[in-house]
Amino acid sequence: MIHYGRQDITQDDIDAVVAVLKSVNLTQGPAIAQFEQCVANHTGAQHAVAVSNATAALHIACLALELGPGDWLWTTPNTFVASSNCALYCGAQVDFVDIDPRTYNLCPQRLEEKLIQAQKANKLPKVVVPVHLTGQPCDMAAIHALGQKYGFKIIEDASHAIGGRYKGEPIGNGRYSDITVFSFHPVKIITTGEGGMALTNSYELATRLGLLRSHGITRDPALMTEPMQGPWYYQQVALGFNYRMTDMQAALGVSQMTRLVDYVQRRHDIAHRYSELLADLPLTLPWQHQDSHSAYHLYVVRLQLDKISATHRQVFEALRANDIMVNLHYIPVHTQPFYQQMGFKQGDFPQAEQYYREAISIPMHVNLTDEELQFVSNCLREAMGL
Structure with missing residues (x-):
């Protein structure tokens, strides 16, 4: 897993x-x-x-x-x-x-x-x-x-x-x-x-x-x-x-x-490898601002749903079926029932809501192997029906 x-x-x-x-x-x-x-x-x-x-x-x-x-x-x-x-x-x-x-x-x-x-x-x-x-x-x-x-x-x-x-x-x-x-x-x-x-x-x-x-x-x-x-x-x-x-x-x-700097560097190496493996897929990959050096806690891909036949949920569940425990960060806070009781509603923050409909956090941690990165890439390709 x-x-x-x-x-x-x-x-x-x-x-x-x-x-x-x-x-x-x-x-x-x-x-x-x-x-x-x-x-x-x-x-x-x-x-x-x-x-x-x-x-x-x-x-x-x-x-x-x-x-x-x-x-x-x-x-x-x-x-x-x-x-x-x-x-x-x-x-x-x-x-x-x-x-x-x-x-x-x-x-x-x-x-x-x-x-x-x-x-x-x-x-x-x-x-x-x-x-x-x-x-x-x-x-x-x-x-x-x-x-x-x-x-x-x-x-x-x-x-x-x-x-x-x-x-x-x-x-x-x-x-x-x-x-x-x-x-x-x-x-x-x-x-x-x-x-x-x-x-x-x-x-x-x-x-x-x-x-x-x-x-x-x-x-x-x-x-x-x-x-x-x-x-x-x-x-x-x-x-x-x-x-x-x-x-x-x-x-x-x-x-x-004592290992913080090495950890962040390893995460950048993984992000670079993902960018190579996923470059030809209908995905929006993480964009990095020129003023930033991310800690890369997460690596989030966004599905270009108009270019694939699978739904967001189908891709997510297919990855999990292959023991790739992807996640979604985050469900927009204003759509939670507790916050909707305060008067917030769907449509209030369209960019966050669009992000939620497309985003999947794929594995990102320092102990990932090159074989695992390749496996994640292959499974994501298959899950998208490509």
């Missing part, structure tokens, strides 16, 4: 986790800070806050930016539901911006058009969440410029994108956003099992993120409202959550980070 994504675990990874299991700190120990520093060093961000998963990171990022009732968060409909649910957790309202038909990311032109109308209606967003789908960064310079003009904050949902680059710089450095979020789920570029991280260049935001991940509790005298009463003393100064990462997860992350 060939999965669309899977983790790569080495003996070094296992040894790192076992070392923590034999230590005195299974949680809230030194491995957390070590992992945070590794990711901060790689990206160039000044602060990194490790959490239990990327959804938790999105949630506390919204709270740190003081998103709440009466506020709006805008994101792309072409994402996992966590990118918009994070606003609802805070009592805010959600809207979407349609995608660029080439990158499949939030379109800056559609964003600007929507902002112009929202300004007239006095409904500008407080936060915009661009999502770096498949690992290719959004046009962050354009989105940042609009943020400066219209006054919204930016959270980069880079769950797919650690190890990628934008304009020659690492994704996560915070040049064009207030907070960046990474995911370390097993199918992502590196893994901690479950896990996430929020990065920022703001000391104030980092402090707030740190409080929110651990019940809003601090032992830092500088953050307390009254003097320390003894070495046992702590204060809850905010309403936070238990979104902590364990030291076992962090140790795995530290070990995985």
Whole structure:
């Protein structure tokens, strides 16, 4: 069975986790800070806050930016539901911006058009969440410029994108956003099992993120409202959550980070080989913007359905029948029943909906062999009736 994504675990990874299991700190120990520093060093961000998963990171990022009732968060409909649910957790309202038909990311032109109308209606967003789908960064310079003009904050949902680059710089450095979020789920570029991280260049935001991940509790005298009463003393100064990462997860992350550059390069090699194998098929292959260096979390092909006799579902099911566990990223969020109850409907974001009707994520992970790539290509050709 060939999965669309899977983790790569080495003996070094296992040894790192076992070392923590034999230590005195299974949680809230030194491995957390070590992992945070590794990711901060790689990206160039000044602060990194490790959490239990990327959804938790999105949630506390919204709270740190003081998103709440009466506020709006805008994101792309072409994402996992966590990118918009994070606003609802805070009592805010959600809207979407349609995608660029080439990158499949939030379109800056559609964003600007929507902002112009929202300004007239006095409904500008407080936060915009661009999502770096498949690992290719959004046009962050354009989105940042609009943020400066219209006054919204930016959270980069880079769950797919650690190890990628934008304009020659690492994704996560915070040049064009207030907070960046990474995911370390097993199918992502590196893994901690479950896990996430929020990065920022703001000391104030980092402090707030740190409080929110651990019940809003601090032992830092500088953050307390009254003097320390003894070495046992702590204060809850905010309403936070238990979104902590364990030291076992962090140790795995530290070990995985040593191979991040190699992982991304291998994914580029696989993407290049796919592009060769699939070049003559009626498919739209991933397009890469000249300013981006994708992390290639996913390799998405779009079926040119007017040129084949099979349907989208028939191609998908034929691949799965050959034990190729393809997937579809994503069902547009606004078409989910929960969001349709809010008033969203089919036809609201036509580019995202058209993408959904054609897209298939074929296998992309570092342990794919050349034989498997050839097999996937052959099966895709057959599934399309060619």
